[in-house]
Amino acid sequence: MDSTKKVIKLKVNGEAYEVAIKPRMTLLQLLRNELGLTGTKQACMDNSCGACTVIVDKMAVKSCSILAMQVNGKEITSVEGLASKDGKLSPLQESFLEHSAFQCGFCTPGKLMSSTAMLEEMPDPTEEDVRRDMEGNLCRCTGYVQYLEAIMDVVGKRKEAAK
Amino acid sequence: MKDFEYFSAGSLQEACSLAYEYKDVGKILAGGQSLITLLRQKLISPTCLIDIKGLKELEYIDFDQSAGLRIGALTTHRAIEKSPLIQEKYSVLSEMEKSVASVQTRNWGTIGGNLCSADPIGDPAPCLIALGAKLKLVNAKGERVVPMEEFFVDYFTTVIEPDEILAEIQLPLPASNTGVEYMKFSTIEAGIKIVSTSVAIAVKPGTDVCDGAKIIMSAVAPIPLVANKAAQMLKDKKLTDDLIVEAANMAASETDPTSDVHASAEYRQQLVKVIVKRAIRQAFEKAKKA
Numbered sequence: 183m184d185s186t187k188k189v190i191k192l193k194v195n196g197e198a199y200e201v202a203i204k205p206r207m208t209l210l211q212l213l214r215n216e217l218g219l220t221g222t223k224q225a226c227m228d229n230s231c232g233a234c235t236v237i238v239d240k241m242a243v244k245s246c247s248i249l250a251m252q253v254n255g256k257e258i259t260s261v262e263g264l265a266s267k268d269g270k271l272s273p274l275q276e277s278f279l280e281h282s283a284f285q286c287g288f289c290t291p292g293k294l295m296s297s298t299a300m301l302e303e304m305p306d307p308t309e310e311d312v313r314r315d316m317e318g319n320l321c322r323c324t325g326y327v328q329y330l331e332a333i334m335d336v337v338g339k340r341k342e343a344a345k
Numbered sequence: 346m347k348d349f350e351y352f353s354a355g356s357l358q359e360a361c362s363l364a365y366e367y368k369d370v371g372k373i374l375a376g377g378q379s380l381i382t383l384l385r386q387k388l389i390s391p392t393c394l395i396d397i398k399g400l401k402e403l404e405y406i407d408f409d410q411s412a413g414l415r416i417g418a419l420t421t422h423r424a425i426e427k428s429p430l431i432q433e434k435y436s437v438l439s440e441m442e443k444s445v446a447s448v449q450t451r452n453w454g455t456i457g458g459n460l461c462s463a464d465p466i467g468d469p470a471p472c473l474i475a476l477g478a479k480l481k482l483v484n485a486k487g488e489r490v491v492p493m494e495e496f497f498v499d500y501f502t503t504v505i506e507p508d509e510i511l512a513e514i515q516l517p518l519p520a521s522n523t524g525v526e527y528m529k530f531s532t533i534e535a536g537i538k539i540v541s542t543s544v545a546i547a548v549k550p551g552t553d554v555c556d557g558a559k560i561i562m563s564a565v566a567p568i569p570l571v572a573n574k575a576a577q578m579l580k581d582k583k584l585t586d587d588l589i590v591e592a593a594n595m596a597a598s599e600t601d602p603t604s605d606v607h608a609s610a611e612y613r614q615q616l617v618k619v620i621v622k623r624a625i626r627q628a629f630e631k632a633k634k635a
Contacts, residue, residue, distance in 0.1 A: 186348060205351030205394070208381065228382045229450060241423075241452040247381045248453060249374070251351055252398055296448065317534050318447020 190254040194219065195263030201250075209245035209253055210234045213260055221261035221291050232319035235292035236260045242299035244318070261291035264298060273336050274298055281332035285323035293319045297333050306341065309334055346384045350393040360397045360510055361485040367393045368507035374398065375419060375458030378450050403457070403512060406430060414516040418457025422469075423448070425456060434519055441472040441527040441543070444534055457511045460496070463503045463568070468529065468541050470497065470569040471561035473514065475525050475543035481513040482506075490515070497568035522556065523547040524631025528624040530616050532607075539608045540564050540616045542596075546579070546628040555579040555629075560592075560621060565600035565613055572596035575621070584629050593622035 187202040194217060201216055213219045213236065222245060225233035229247040236245045237259040264272040271279070274297055284290045293316065300307065300315045307315065312333050321329075354360035364373060372391040374380055375398050383389050397403070403419040406428050414435060416425065425431055426442035445451055445459070445468055459469050460480070470493065478493045482505060496503050505511065529541035541563045547556040558579040560572040575596035582588055602613035 188351065204348060206346045206348055206384075227385060229378060229446075232447065232449060235449055238453075242449045243453045244447075244449045247378055247450075249351075249377060249381065249394075249396075251353065252374075252377070252396060254353070300448075314534065315448055318449045 188251065190251060192253055192255065193257045195259055203250055205249065205251050207250045209236070209238075209243075209248045209250050209258070212250040213245060213258075219260050219262050223288055223291055225288065230320070231289070231292075232296060233289050233292040235295040235319065237295055237299050240299065240302060242296045242318075259295070259298075261294055264294060272298065273339070274301070274333065277332040277336045278329060281328045281335065283325070283329035283332040285321075285325045289319060289321045289323075293321075293329055297329075301333075301336065305337075307337060312337075347387065347390045349384075349391055351396065352393070353396045353399060357397075357400055357402055357483065357510070357512065358485075360395060360400065361483060361508070363395045364510055365485045365508040367395065371395050371507075373461070373510055375461075376421070376454040378446070378454035378458065379462040379464060380458070397510065398455070408434065410518075412515075413518045416456060416514040416516070418460075418511045418513060419455045420457075422446075422451035422454050422456060422459070426451060435476065435516065437525040437527050437543070438472060438476065441468050444529060444531075444538075445469065456514060460514075461503060461505060461511055463497055463501045465497075465500060465567055465569065466538055466564040467569070468527070468538060468543075468563055471541065471543040471563050472525075472527050473516070474561045474569060474571065475527075475545040475559050477517045477520070477545075479515045480511055481515060482509045483512045484509045488512070494571055500567045519635075520545075520547060522550050522632055522635055524628040524633075524635055526624045526628040526631060528620045528627070530620055537607050538564055540602075540613050540620060542617070542621050542624050544621065544624040544628045546584070546625060546632045548584075548629065548632040553583050553585075553629075553633075555582055555584050558592075558625075560596050560625070562596065562600060562617060562621070565602040565617060567601075570600060572599045572621075574599055579625070584625075589622055589625045589629075592625060593618050596621045 191200045213222050223233040225231045234246040371393040374394045374396045403417040405417040407415045422445045432439045474493045525545045527543045529538045531538045545559040549556045558576040562570045575592045578592045597614045597617040602610040604610045
């Protein structure tokens, strides 16, 4: 093994991995280049746009700005982990589809990850909460309305189901 | 990003000895929300990173009725924002944290990392100065406590020595008859602040007379700027609207902003007049009720 590499262990979408990496590798590069999980997108690379958002230990984070070494031993969920094993989409994924909550689709994985983490933490957000919480996810096509509707639809349906 | 040696410190003690050993070539890595970008852009290229993000011993929020508040340097922005204790006793700090960058950055980024990166657009520093914060710095040999006003030296530069680590932020008890207000101007909430200010106003009980003021601004100088002349104008005076406007104009004259893609220097100075005026008014109202 290359002596400058270090071994880390982590769980991604429920699966355990052990990988030897150079310390300079970011979590984003690990997911895309080492594990072949290209659903997580690379865009601004300077912590601005949120396209690379994944969930680490239940928190949404920007994978371009975290070293892979720092997630040693942690559990990661990327967009590939949202649907169940048999391919059934998550309620947010369904709702994004239903509302056509994307234009080019490049920011969609990041938006799905941010909104998934948000609804875990805050089950009953107002529209204002959602707008505020999702500010770290930019959409170059400016498609900000449909995904807001998609998220609020999931919130509404959950409330309905809880009755 | 260039290659570097990487150490994950298992304890603060180990981090201190690593920091000492590699003091000429190393950098401390906390959440890395500024550092990783700087490395990628090759603005800095340390040959060694000492990762302290995993040190649970520096992640805490403790309040003591006599000593005040102590925040471990590796506490995340998000933890400060969400802390019921801080929301109750230092609400301005929680309000300010809510607008630090984005949720994702607040989830991973730490208060200590933010302060040590010493970016003059940062919001936490002015707010903490307004609240009278001190910083505990440790190294292999011992520790020292530095008032926050004396921490920043220049753009991205602090008094911290290469072998030192910021361990704790200390805040006194909330001062009586004092209101603290944070205010900002930015085009989008999660975006770069064009200017922001934190203002503390103390009033003489039952009067409209100012007993002391602190006005601190971000993004208008190489370091968080303490507007001493403007604060001095308010002291022992009745806080009339005219005086508040005069003080805000004075604060603007104390700034030395630069022009960048976000705003021109002139625009920043103009905005200071407006937000400092509003923040003084708000802090004054809060002080009368405190």
